[in-house]
Amino acid sequence: MMKKWGSLFLVGLLAMFMLAACSGNDKASSDEDKSDSTDKEVTLKFVHWVNEDVGKWEAVIKKYEAEHPGIKVESIPLVENMSSVDYFKQLDLMASAGDEMDLILFNNTQDLAKRIDAGLVEPITKFVEKEGIDINEVYNNSYPAFKGEYYGLPMKNVTMLVMLNKTHLDEAGLEIPTEWTWDDYTEYAKKLKTDKHYGSYLHTWHNFHSVLKVMSKAKDNLILHEDGTSNADDPMLRASLELRNQLENVDKSSVPFTEILSQKMDYRQQFFSQSASMVPAGSFMITEWGQFTPEFEIAWAPWPKNKESDKALAPMGGDLLSIAKSSKHKQEAYDFMRWLTTEGIVEQGIWTPAWKEADMNKVLENVVNGTKKPDAVHLESLKNALTTVESTEVIAPPSYITEAYTEFGAEVELYLLGEQDLDKTMKNIKEKIQAVVDANK
Incomplete structure (x- = not known):
């Protein structure tokens, strides 16, 4: 693993997302998917590059925690400048150092693919199949499986x-x-x-x-x-x-x-x-x-x-939320992923979601009204730019x-x-x- 991360780092990477979480009874996991923690409270470490001023993570996380007693989510923006390039450098440093993480945000499939190969990311196919959903029916801009496995859920569109x-x-x-x-x-x-x-x-x-x-x-x-x-x-x-x-x-x-x-x-x-x-x-x-x-x-x-x-x-694409291979709380991480990529991102009100059940007209108006200066966004042209095109492959x-x-x-x-x-x-x-x-x- 260390050799893979050393090799990954030398390459000098450039960079250039799910329905509400069900109850523990609805999503009973197998022994291997359960948390290894014996504590009553589980803390999920969520690493990403979007600072609090933009992401408004605190409010949306508090809502999830209130609905899921015993689960805490720690938002960890790895960079202050919201640069995904700098973020991936820090992510690789964390991985090489063996730092704890449970959820990882990716902004493109290229950088996800690289870290799948390096062994950083956990396949989620078993969780999706257990829940009985079809990613392509639930989300827009979903991506093909990597060698037969899915490694993340679409969040933003x-x-x-x-x-x-x-x-x-x-x-x-x-x-x-x-x-x-x-x-x-x-x-x-x-x-x-x-x-x-x-x-x-x-x-x-x-x-x-x-x-x-x-x-x-x-x-x-x-x-x-x-x-x-x-x-x-x-x-x-x-x-x-x-x-x-x-x-x-x-x-x-x-x-x-x-x-x-x-x-x-x-x-x-x-x-x-x-x-x-x-x-x-x-x-x-x-x-x-x-x-x-x-x-x-x-x-x-x-x-x-x-x-x-x-x-x-x-x-078209968007941010993908993945589970870290090293996570000790994979089922809890998956449950949070499903909520954040569906009800959560709508509640967040700052991005257009990949979730197909979202009311996009309402979402766009909420997103624009939630900016620091709503009058700065020409809404008519924005809707045209987003609704008159189809996705490339x-x-x-x-x-x-x-x-x-x-x-x-x-x-x-x-x-x-x-x-x-x-x-x-x-x-x-x-x-x-x-x-x-x-x-x-």
Whole structure:
């Protein structure tokens, strides 16, 4: 186990969710699933990256504890800056040190897959089967099983979209897009750029902001296929790099990569300081503003298409809640997972849930009204961005996909910094990703 975690740490990971819990009689567990604790009170250690100001964990946990005497839940945000990248570094440190944990929050299947391979996460298939539910019928954006096992439950329903500064749109005489393409995005960026701000900002997530056109595809929208083979030959991968280079280095309408690196920029800071007019992001940004309070109205546009004739699609996913392999309270952890990913997340009122029984119109209104400045959210465009698109295909990626994205990102940086041309970049990407595939056969 220690060797696996040492290896995992050296890779330098980049990152880029259930019905109310039943009574003990309804969910009687087998001896192996019962808590090993002889104490009357069970404490579940829940690690994540969302601070209390945003997550409002205290209130929702108190409600669960009041309904489940003898269960305590300890919220443990591992980072203060709400950076999932920093969070996973701390999570790996905890795991390598053997620190106690019961519940682990993941924001993507890639990072979950890596830690499944490292032995950090417990399969939950036996709990789901015992309860008699079908994850795909209970939740949206659920993901395929990893080698026949499920390792988490969907919590948030995160839909990819584009955040826009409505003040900047009005000043440029532009309408809020209700359906558009990446070519349209490029034109908007040029028209929105002024001496005071850029038209666009793309962050350093190379598994996101450097594969924009790949993400708009219905299938085969990751750097690897589900069977673990390379997808580096996809022409949309090259087109995605050309798109980013066009925005940043040719049109100079999007914040240059050199400035993003040298000034250690953050997408929240760039958008909420009005330094950039548009940012492709996820619907978690309805509420996750960090320390910022918008001084303008946020408009929302659906995820751009590659061609006008394409079907309106958007990558969808969201946070997954998993049980730690080392947990001594796995049944209690599962019960809390089911509640938090259903009634709990609705009660929390800060995210759109993956739970299919939730009233989404009511949820959206509650979520927006619960922000620090509800008037800052243009609700009509938000609803359009979330309801007019269908999900792209979701797969259970191979555990080494983060290694592939690391190699990919290194080559992308050389290209965006002007240190190598696109042909060499694509050649290197194909070779290095294939090397990762070969090393993991």
